[in-house]
Amino acid sequence: MDSSFPPEYTRWWVEFYYQKFQVNEHVLIPRLETESLVREAVKYCRANLPDILIDIGTGSGIIPLSILSVVEISQTFALDITSEAIKVAEWNNKNQGKNITFLESDLLSIFFSENTPLFEKDKHTLLVTNLPYIKQDDWENMSADTVHEPKLALFGWENTGFELYEKLFNQIESFVEKYQPKTLTILAEMGDNQTDIAQEILKKYGWKFSFFSDLRWIERFMKITIVQDL
Numbered sequence: 001m002d003s004s005f006p007p008e009y010t011r012w013w014v015e016f017y018y019q020k021f022q023v024n025e026h027v028l029i030p031r032l033e034t035e036s037l038v039r040e041a042v043k044y045c046r047a048n049l050p051d052i053l054i055d056i057g058t059g060s061g062i063i064p065l066s067i068l069s070v071v072e073i074s075q076t077f078a079l080d081i082t083s084e085a086i087k088v089a090e091w092n093n094k095n096q097g098k099n100i101t102f103l104e105s106d107l108l109s110i111f112f113s114e115n116t117p118l119f120e121k122d123k124h125t126l127l128v129t130n131l132p133y134i135k136q137d138d139w140e141n142m143s144a145d146t147v148h149e150p151k152l153a154l155f156g157w158e159n160t161g162f163e164l165y166e167k168l169f170n171q172i173e174s175f176v177e178k179y180q181p182k183t184l185t186i187l188a189e190m191g192d193n194q195t196d197i198a199q200e201i202l203k204k205y206g207w208k209f210s211f212f213s214d215l216r217w218i219e220r221f222m223k224i225t226i227v228q229d230l
């Protein structure tokens with residue numbers, strides 16, 4: 001076997017945020033830095049008690065399952081563009097039995113395509129996401145084992161890698177219009193060199209935003225406040 005083949009894909013599990021999760025070649029191998037996103041989400045949930053949690057690009061489901069291992073949220077949605085990833089996430093929830101609705105969706109589009117809304121208006125809503133953010137085929141800046149991970153989980157598009165986030169931001173207005181959340185916050189992971197591009201793009205939307213760091217003090221997460229409680 002290729003010596004760069006990740007051992008996580010042969011033993012089929014990883015440890016993340018104090019728990020074991022199943023992984024296979026259809027999902028990204030969870031990264032340690034993503035635990036900082038989970039920690040911030042847990043802190044946010046304890047302080048703000050959201051009613052709705054939505055994870056976009058759930059992969060193996062580690063983000064919502066980790067958050068729900070320590071806080072309770074009435075309704076959680078875990079979305080991914082591939083059914084294979086959804087299967088892995090559902091499998092990981094079999095052991096935990098959390099109340100999560102798993103849906104195949106291109107970003108938030110499932111929330112618009114259904115005739116009836118998927119949840120009621122006027123809810124405190126938290127979106128969490130670790131979307132692909134690497135520039136298409138930027139292999140020279142990537143470690144050898146990433147070649148075995150799904151390209152859909154790695155590459156965000158070709159110019160900056162940030163394009164999927166832009167696409168998500170462009171869906172937010174329709175989401176707010178349809179669901180009229182009482183509050184809406186996004187916590188999201190990005191590349192360690194993407195603060196400038198994120199800032200440039202976020203300024204256009206007029207939302208309040210800030211960045212936070214992982215445990216190595218590398219700024220790689222966005223906190224975006226879209227609707228604030230009055």
Ligand SMILES: C[S@@+](CC[C@H](N)C(=O)[O-])C[C@H]1O[C@@H](n2cnc3c(N)ncnc32)[C@H](O)[C@@H]1O
Pocket residue numbers: 027028029030031034056057058059060061062063079080081082085105106107130131132133152153154164
């Ligand atoms: C970087 S991985 C993150 C996986 C997992 N959340 C984690 O942190 O380990 C990105 C995930 O987003 C999914 N994805 C890619 N494009 C998407 C899209 N347009 N809509 C929804 N999910 C998408 C991929 O299939 C992949 O599972």
